[in-house]
Amino acid sequence: MSTLASLPLGQRPSGRTALRADWVLAHGPQGHRLLRNAEVVIEAGRVLHAGGRFEGEVARRVDLGAALISPGFIDLDALSDLDTTLLAIDHQPGWAKGRVWPQSYVERGPYEMYTPEELAFQKRFAFAQLLLNGITTAAPIASLFYRAWGETVAEFDAAAEAALDLGLRVYLGPAYRAGGMVCTAPGVLEPVLDEARGLQGLAEAEGFIQRWHGAGGDLVRGLLAPDRVETCTETLLRRSFAAAEALDVPVRLHMAQGEMEREAMARQHGMTAPAWLASLGLLSPRLIAPHGTHATDADLDLYAQNGVSIVHCPLVSGRFGGLLRSFGRLRAKGVTIAMGTDTAPPDMLMTLHTGLMMARVAEGRADATSSADLWDAATLGGARALGRPDLGRIETGAQADLAVLGLDEVRMTPTIDPITTLVAGGSGRAVRATFVDGRLSMRDGQVAGIDMPAARQRAQTQFDGLVAKYPERSWGHPPLSQLFPPSFPMEEYDA
Secondary structure, X not given: OEOHHHOOOOOOOOOOEEEEEEEEEEEEOOEEEEEEEEEEEEEOOEEEEEEOOOOOOOOEEEEOOOEEEEEOXXXXXXXXXXXXXXXXXXXXXXXXXXXOEEHHXXXXXXXXXXXXXXXXXXXXXXXXXXXXXXXXXXXEEOOOOOOOXXXXXXXXXXXXXXXXXXXXXXXXXXXXXXXXXXXXXXXXXXXXXOHHHHHHHHHHHHHHHHHHOOHHHHOEEEOXXXXXXXXXXXXXXXXXHHHHHHHOOOEEOEEOOOHHHHHHHHXXXXXXXXXXXXXXXXXXXXEEEEEOOOOOHHHHHHHHHHOOEEEEOHHHHHHOOOOOOXXXXXXXXXXXXXXXXXXXXXXXXXXXXXXXXHHHHHHOOOOOOOHHHHHHHHHHHHHHHHOXXXXXXXXXXXXXXXXXXXXXXXXXXXXXXXXXXXXXHOOHHHXXXXXXXXXXXXXXXXXXXXXXXXXXXXXXXXXXXXXXXXXXXXXXXXXHHHHOOOOOOOOOOOO
16 A cells, blocks of 8 residues: 555546545435545545445555544635734733724725735635645635725635645635724724725625636635625625625625624614624525624524524634534524634634533533534535535545544544544644645645745744734824733843
C-alpha cells in the first residue's frame, strides 16, 4: 500500500484511489454509520465505494492507519477576513471599542480600511485555514465595520479564483446592506439608512452570481448575503428573496443574534426579526439564519414551521455570553441546524466540543445532546441547509469531499469511538488531509498554492495596521493603550 505522501498535493489523483483507515464514517439509510477497518474508493471527484475491501480495479491503495475518514465539514459562517472579534473578548462595551461607527467617523466619511490587494489576500489566507481544519464547503463571512459600506465584486472575483486555485467548495456573494448602526452618544445607537446603496449592492451581487455560479466544475455557487437584519429595509429583503428565487440560490441573513439587533427591531418594527420576516412572508427553506441565540420560543416555532435553517456558532456565541436555547429543542422541533466557526482559526472540532457543552448546560442534563448530533450538524445539517444531498456524506455517488482525522494526534487513549474522542479531545491539528471534489487540497499542514508561514506573517502585518486605525473610529478617539490594554501589566524590552 502507498502512503498519503504518495498522492499529488493540489491535484485529483488519476484513476481510482482507495483510502483505507481504521475508521470510516459512511452513510446508510438511517444516517451516518461507523465502519471498522474499511476503505473509501474515489474516482473522478465522486465516491465510488465505502465499506470493506473494494474488489474492483484501483490505481492505488493508500493506508491512512489510525485515522477516521469523515465527510468534510460544512461551515456556513466561515470567517474570510482577519478576526477582530478577538479584540472584543476582553474589551467591552462594543460601542466604546470601535465595534460601532461613532458619529464623528461617519461625518468624516467612512472609507475602506484595507486595500483591494489586502482583501484578496485575506480571502486566500482564510480559505487555506478552512482546508487545514477539514472544512470542505464554506459560505464566507466578513465584518462590514471596516468597509466603506459593503463588500465589493472585485474582492469576490478574487475569492472565487482563490477557491478554485486552493481547491475549496464555496458559496459566494458580496454582502450588502441598506444601513448601519451609528453611535451618536455614549451607549446610544441609531440606524443610518441608504436604501439605494443597498439595492445597488444587491444588483452587483446578482451580477456576480450570474458570472460565477457553477464555475470550476461546480466548486463555486452563488449565495445572496444581505448583511444583518437590522441593516436591511423591507424593500431590500423582498427584492433579495425574489432574486434568490430567480437565481435558485440560498439567502443568508444574520438575525436573532444580539441585544443591539433586538432593540433596533423593536424600535423600527415593534417585533423580533423572525416575526418581522414572517409578517412579510419571507421565511422559507431558502433562508439560512445565523445565530439564533436571541430567538424567542415563538421565533423558533416560526423557523420550524417555515423550514428555516439555523447556523450554530457556539464558540463565538459563548465568548460573548450567547447561548442557543437549545440545540436539542431545535432538533426536536425539526429545525435544520448547520454549523459555523465564525472565527480564526476555524477549528470545527473545538466548535463542536463547545457546542456539546453548551447544549448540555442549556438543558441542564448530560443526555440532552450527543457528540454524534453535533457531527451530524457539521456535515448533514449543512448539506440540508444548502439543499445538497450530495454533500456531507460518504456514499456511492456523493461528492468526494473528505476529511482525514488522525486519532494518534488526539492525546486521549485508548479510543473506543472516534467521534466522541475527536469531539471531546480533538482540535484542528488532528486533521491530516482534506479532499475536495476528489482533489487532495491539504496534507499534513500544507495547502497547495500558498506558503502558510509567510501568509501568517503578512496577515499579522495587516492586522497591526488595522488596529492602529482604531482610535479614529472609536467613540471619543481614545489611544490604543486605553482601547486595548494588555491582560496583565506589561513591560517591554529592546530586542
